[in-house]
Amino acid sequence: MKYKVNLLQIPNQEVSFNIENDKGFFAVDVNLRKMPTAGLVADVFIDGVPQIYGRRCVDRMPLLLNNNLGGNLYFEDQFGTIDPDYHQFNERFLLVYDSAYEVSV
Amino acid sequence: MLIDAINTLWSSIRGAQYAVFEADTSKVVFVFDTIEELEFRADSSITSYPIESGVLKTDYLYRNPNIIEIVGRTSKKSLLAQGFNFLTDKESSIQKINENLTTYTQGIYNLNIQTKIALRKGFTLQKFTIPENLDTYGMLTVQMTFQEIMGMETTGTALKDEFNADTISAGIVQLLRL
Numbered sequence: 001m002k003y004k005v006n007l008l009q010i011p012n013q014e015v016s017f018n019i020e021n022d023k024g025f026f027a028v029d030v031n032l033r034k035m036p037t038a039g040l041v042a043d044v045f046i047d048g049v050p051q052i053y054g055r056r057c058v059d060r061m062p063l064l065l066n067n068n069l070g071g072n073l074y075f076e077d078q079f080g081t082i083d084p085d086y087h088q089f090n091e092r093f094l095l096v097y098d099s100a101y102e103v104s105v
Numbered sequence: 106m107l108i109d110a111i112n113t114l115w116s117s118i119r120g121a122q123y124a125v126f127e128a129d130t131s132k133v134v135f136v137f138d139t140i141e142e143l144e145f146r147a148d149s150s151i152t153s154y155p156i157e158s159g160v161l162k163t164d165y166l167y168r169n170p171n172i173i174e175i176v177g178r179t180s181k182k183s184l185l186a187q188g189f190n191f192l193t194d195k196e197s198s199i200q201k202i203n204e205n206l207t208t209y210t211q212g213i214y215n216l217n218i219q220t221k222i223a224l225r226k227g228f229t230l231q232k233f234t235i236p237e238n239l240d241t242y243g244m245l246t247v248q249m250t251f252q253e254i255m256g257m258e259t260t261g262t263a264l265k266d267e268f269n270a271d272t273i274s275a276g277i278v279q280l281l282r283l
Binding site: 001002003004005006007008010011012013014015016017018019031033034035036094096097 | 266267268270271272273274275276277278279280281282283
């Protein structure tokens, strides 16, 4: 099942949300930061535990490299294959939680 | 004609005048006996590059800062001042203008300029000239050039690049099912 995370249309932000699935209940924090040249990077925390720091946000590429969350997070361009840009968060670029997305580790 | 005259009279009564004042504090910066001339200029630059067929291809236009030029005059001892010496202190007024000219050319100050046509916001004093010749004898004449401050928020604070913007907490947000 896919869910959209509501973001602010600003370059640098911290956003928290809760996920409940078969694996349990998780509090997720995502810090998004706009870089001068390299687009957008994200830090992801699950229940306060850092999972990844400074991961480049690329269209449809998973942010998490493990399955701790029971699913994965990624940005999706609804109208193409461009990497996310904060000006069009929620409208064109969605931060998606996909509960069925398992990475092979 | 009559309407024009009434309009002029009404403007005089309402005191529609030129003023240069600080945007943050509304402090009036320059007080002259008269503003002889004020000119507002706006322009932009168009860039181009040569292409193989031997012409320049226009590709972009960017706006240059707006310019306001003001010529202000203050007499050392105006007729008004002679009559009401106890009300006006011309010497200190001239001194004040000189002090402010020096001060306001030494940094970026966010100034608003009220003209008879419009209120122009966000200018800083770029340069000034005080000519002393036969025409200006016995009178302080100042030619001032104000330039628009581009990309400034408040006095001396540059707009941050977007990647240097403060991190804002969006709080706990809802997940919406797709």
